[in-house]
Amino acid sequence: MVVRFMRKHALLVFALILALVVAGCGGSKENTEKEASTETKEPYKIGVVLDISGPGSSLGIPERDTINMIIEKVNESGGIDGHLIELTMLDNKSNETEAALAVKNLIEKDVLAIVGCSTSGTTLAMIDAVQQSEVPLVSAAASIRIVDPVNERKWVFKTAQSDSLVAERVVTYLKSKGLTKIAFASMNNAFGDSGRAEFEKAAAAGGITILGTEKFEVNDTIMTSQITNIKKLNPDAVIAWAIPPSASSFTTSYRALGLTQPLIHSHGIGNKTFIDLAGKDADGVVFPVGKLLAAEGLPDDDPQKQVLVQYATDFEARFGPRNTFGGHAWDAINIVLDALEKAGPDRAKIRDEIEKTQNFVGISGIFNMSAEDHNGLGLDSMIMVEIKDGQWVPVID
């Protein structure tokens, strides 16, 4: 009955949909105009594209919260030279096509700089657009390909540690513990794949033998077959390169099958989600990570300590447990804001200032960028952390 009634009014429904679409196009314009007119000084526009929903959301959500928190603070204290920051944040839904569209949307809105995305694939899908339109982009994703080859990435920077750096850090740890024969397992996506490639390089350089490699899918929950294969190899230690939930599932399966070798993860588990999902099985896992997770445990003379503790308390007061991804966004947005303050509203000058960033004390490390290095982090930006009773404790190696 209802259906028949409504079917008669199909035109109405259609009009409703149309109205929604039109409202979408019209509404946004009105809003920006209004905001602009109430300010005495024209606001500086910054664009953000993050993986807020979809598979990358565990990275994108803390990044979104961090950036909103920082911009709120800056605007409360009067903005930059009296210019408020107008933030346009778009969700690419972890989809590369949408990321490519989002970046063009932002460029058309005349943003001065763009921060994003959360993952490497979505970032890479935006690079062509920013290179062509000459807009500075600071990514919070890890892959070295985002900033390499640097002559084709003039406008692109990133704040997360490169996989090569993380791999090197793990190899240093392995050597210091005398663990020379290892097995390697990675999740089958860009993160795991790049990690495997970089680890193989670092291992070869550092004299570590990889007895075998295994892969598991992003949504796998039972890794018995992979771990059985690893068990047969009898390695000194096992390296897992993944993010939760599969990283947690791997750990649970690892403990269930009773392997006694040390389990070393990557920086991909730098959030509480991993511990929540793996529970008791997480205890004893060692992994390399930026200093944020164990900020309070750092020696007082550590130059980053103050910044880290401050961010961690601010973030945890509002959004829950800290994680390194939010830290990458903290670095990205602050590097952009610093450059904006020095250069004023000019895309090319902002880019030059970002490239000149020196001794910038951030969350992921101390940044020293240059024309050859658009990441600017060194080995000292990472520490090894062990999970003990669900807490992160720094390990000395």
Place this chain on the structure above:
Amino acid sequence: MKDLTKRKRLRHSLIIIFSAIILLLPFIITNNYYLSVLVIIGIHTIVVVGLCLLMGYAGQISLGHAAFYGLGAYTSGILTSTYNVSPWIAMLAGAVGTGAVAYIIGKPIFRLKEHYLALATLGLGLIVHVILMEEVELTGGPSGLTKSIPYLSIGKLVLNSDFKYYFLVWIVALLAIILANNVVHSRIGRALRSIHGSEFAAQSLGVDTGKHKLQVFALSAMYASIAGSLYAHYITFISPNPFGLMTSIQFVVMAVVGGLSSIWGPILGVSVITVLTEALKEVIPKIIPQAGGEYEIVVFGFILVMIMIFLPEGLTAGVVNLYERWRYRKERTDETSGN
């Protein structure tokens, strides 16, 4: 009979008017972002036109069209970036190769019917996705192609802006629509529709249903492949991410929303879904701050359900029905007032 030629003329003039509008649009719209949305709409339209041929006329569902889309993109991407093949030859190679793959795979698959066929195409999509993920040497694995894909160029004209690319994409899309239109109104088209109506009846009338279904399947795969190549040269970076199951489903949704029984369905369906996605991205954070794509899905789902309930034949058929009902009513009131 007279009515038929009138209809044909109407159809042709509609296509001409539409083409003119499409080709004039970029001179009115100067916003690069809107242009890039239109480029994406054009690329998706090509895929969905092919899919509509298969679903609407041959009555065969495919949940694996992103696989063909991906095959085209990867053939173009790999041949041009790693082997320095001319992009146009690569695109052609992609289309021919993908068509051949579809034809060969289609042979056993089309022995299946309905849900089983849908599942087989679903499997096909997953297999191609797994290959793209696992053949690291060739495809770069999950991180995508390592080398950047060159721009397309015509002679010395490099198609490196949204403005230039728009024309290429929409000319290809219009050709795809016209070709599809011709297929639909040819002998094969009538045979296809008879398959959709009743396969047994078609067979008993001597229509080689198997052959026709295969041909349409291969044709629609080639459409998807060309669209994939255009996508690869547009974004200049590809990874397996856009060629997964979700994309296949999205194509089917676009086809169904637009309506399967008209050549205008694909354009309408793709436009509505794409514009809606982009518009929701703008609107929702203004209504609910902090909201992301998860809220869009709710609105999206709602609209889809509405369309399925009230316009089950898709938007185009719905609009045409409304128009005809309006005309009928008007004629009746005219008659009564005439009396």
